[in-house]
Amino acid sequence: MLNGCKVLKMKIPYTLDELNRITIELIARSGLKEKCYIRPLAYKSSESLGVRLHNLEDDFLVFVIPWGPYLDTDRCRVGVSSWRKTGQQLFCTPGKKLPGNILTEHLPKPKPMIMVLMKLLC
Numbered sequence: 507m508l509n510g511c512k513v514l515k516m517k518i519p520y521t522l523d524e525l526n527r528i529t530i531e532l533i534a535r536s537g538l539k540e541k542c543y544i545r546p547l548a549y550k551s552s553e554s555l556g557v558r559l560h561n562l563e564d565d566f567l568v569f570v571i572p573w574g575p576y577l578d579t580d581r582c583r584v585g586v587s588s589w590r591k592t593g594q595q596l597f598c599t600p601g602k603k604l605p606g607n608i609l610t611e612h613l614p615k616p617k618p619m620i621m622v623l624m625k626l627l628c
Contacts, residue, residue, distance in 0.1 A: 511548050516564040518548055529568055536570050543573040 508525075511518055520528065529544060536542070551565035 507546050507548055511564075514559055516548050516550075518564060518566050520566065525566075525568075529570075532568060533570055538570060538572055541573045542570045544568065544570050 508518065508522060518525075525546065529546065533542060533544070546566070546568040548564065548566050550559065550562040552562040554562060
């Protein structure tokens with residue numbers, strides 16, 4: 507998650523150790539005694555609309571829920587799907603987990619805006 511935040515220029519105000527501590531504390535406070543699903547999320551929290559990633563506040567949350575058996579292994583069947591996953595090279599972010607194809611519209615935007623500003627100022 508932190509590597510993905512770097513790509514999106516998000517500044518999460520916690521270190522990796524602090525994020526781990528927060529997660530462990532959340533599990534303890536939840537009272538869960540079984541397996542659980544942990545979902546950390548970094549997100550843009552500004553109350554603003556627009557197709558951009560710059561000049562927006564960043565925030566973080568994590569939640570846990572009970573997680574029983576994921577698959578009924580007695581009934582599980584394997585098949586081949588015609589669906590194809592978008593290649594990671596499309597986003598130029600190998601090894602980073604980023605939220606979907608909409609990024610192709612957001613990532614390039616700040617640089618052209620900066621270039622226009624530079625031309626206006628110079």
